[in-house]
Amino acid sequence: MGEAELLQHSIPVQETEDVKSEEHMEVSNQSIVPRPQNYKRWLRIGLYTLFVVSGQSIATMLGRLYFDKGGKSQWLATLMQLAGFPIIILYYFFSTLKNSTATSTNTRPPSTMILASVYVCLGLLVAIYCLLFSTGLRYLPVSTYSLISVSQLAFNAFFSYFLNSQKFTPFIVNSLILLTISSILLVSHEDSSTPKGVSRRKHVIGFICTILASAVNGFELSLAQFCFRKVIKRDTFSAVMDMIVYQSMVAASAILVGLLVSGEWKGLKGEMEEFELGKISYIMVLVWICIFWQGFAIGSTALLFEVSSLFANSVTVFALPVVPILAVIFLRDKMDCIKVVAMFLALWGFLSYAYQHYLDSHESESEQKDINVNNQALRASSG
Numbered sequence: 256m257g258e259a260e261l262l263q264h265s266i267p268v269q270e271t272e273d274v275k276s277e278e279h280m281e282v283s284n285q286s287i288v289p290r291p292q293n294y295k296r297w298l299r300i301g302l303y304t305l306f307v308v309s310g311q312s313i314a315t316m317l318g319r320l321y322f323d324k325g326g327k328s329q330w331l332a333t334l335m336q337l338a339g340f341p342i343i344i345l346y347y348f349f350s351t352l353k354n355s356t357a358t359s360t361n362t363r364p365p366s367t368m369i370l371a372s373v374y375v376c377l378g379l380l381v382a383i384y385c386l387l388f389s390t391g392l393r394y395l396p397v398s399t400y401s402l403i404s405v406s407q408l409a410f411n412a413f414f415s416y417f418l419n420s421q422k423f424t425p426f427i428v429n430s431l432i433l434l435t436i437s438s439i440l441l442v443s444h445e446d447s448s449t450p451k452g453v454s455r456r457k458h459v460i461g462f463i464c465t466i467l468a469s470a471v472n473g474f475e476l477s478l479a480q481f482c483f484r485k486v487i488k489r490d491t492f493s494a495v496m497d498m499i500v501y502q503s504m505v506a507a508s509a510i511l512v513g514l515l516v517s518g519e520w521k522g523l524k525g526e527m528e529e530f531e532l533g534k535i536s537y538i539m540v541l542v543w544i545c546i547f548w549q550g551f552a553i554g555s556t557a558l559l560f561e562v563s564s565l566f567a568n569s570v571t572v573f574a575l576p577v578v579p580i581l582a583v584i585f586l587r588d589k590m591d592c593i594k595v596v597a598m599f600l601a602l603w604g605f606l607s608y609a610y611q612h613y614l615d616s617h618e619s620e621s622e623q624k625d626i627n628v629n630n631q632a633l634r635a636s637s638g
Contacts, residue, residue: 300561306554307570312577314547318389319397319586321540323450324531328523330514331541333389337381337510339545340503346553347496365486373482374498378505380475385506386513387468394453394461398579398588399441403465405601408608409434410473418481426611433604437597438466492560499552 314336321332364370392400409431415421441462449458479498487494514520530537555571579598582588 296561300558303554303557303561304570306550307558308577310547310549310551310554311571312581314544314551315392315397315401315578316581316585317540317544317547318392319400319450319582321544322393323586324536324540325526325529326537326540327526328514328519329386329389329393330510330517330519331523332393332544333382333386334507334510334514335541335544336385336389336548337503337507339549340500340507342546342549343496343500343503343552346556347493347500350492350557364489369486370497373486374501375505377475377479377482377498378502379509380471380478381502381506382509382513384468384471384475386510387464387471391461391465391468394450394457395465396449396588397582397586398590398594400461400465401578401582402594402597402601403438403441403462404469405605406434406438406466407469407472407476408605410470411476412473412608414474414477415480418477419484424611426607426614430604430608430611433600433607437600437604440593440597440600495556495559499556 318332318335326332365373388404391403395403412421412423412427412431416423421427453461483490483494483498487498527534527537532540558570579588579590579594583590
């Protein structure tokens, strides 16, 4: 998952799904608006999938390009992952998905103070893992970085076990083992495509930061899911968008403060002048990083409501192998045997993880149908 993973991006997007599938509230408290099954809807799904895959892949590649061509500010690189959140606000106002989801009519919304606390805590976690991801991307080849990032699935399952009563089924355990082995292979591997000027020590730092970022990301996803289930208690479009926008605002503000306090902002003018591709390219690289990460956020959020959170999560993570392939083509990363094996194990682990969520979703739908049948039988008998 890219540097934002968004987060944010896939951030509430992934969690709310589990909220929906795991406890889709009570039937009496929800109304579901049917969606038209036509070619226009499938065109939208295809477009949103393109947003997710291209947004994550291109933003990650541009982030690597920024460092390769002379960029040195990790704070600025991190800020570019988050600073585009106003685009999400525009999407919110013009989106056609506002009324397409289930809503809870009898749930009293939490107080402003509680909501603010949730957004601040989650936003700070987003800021932390985005900064760690930037550090990892600076010191690691894109292909290695992307494969290690898949481990966020394992961390998500681990923390969900404690926060959201996630069961460690054979498929989940299999996923954890495979993703762990994949990461161990990469950390013990002497990578010939390591960026220029990166020592073995910095390579290890990049690996540690990427693992830590994946861990914090997994914890943030699990915590956000917990907050939706226990605090917000609504899985509506507006609730999800509020989560994305406000936590992104907090995260961007925190990173901006870090940029100012660290003093890195003083060297940005010189960095722009020394950028190998020129001043205009320097600005455009940063701007497009911003835009593509927000395109990823829009696509993953839209897929959540157009199809399901499982589908959105699957597209988000399954897009990760695209990055190493593009890195080989455009950035001349070397895809040796160790990386191929690590990619195979990571994909296998992901598919095992996704299949368990498919089973959980199918079980939840079956239970929902049984509840509907029982309710209809009760109404018929009482009538």
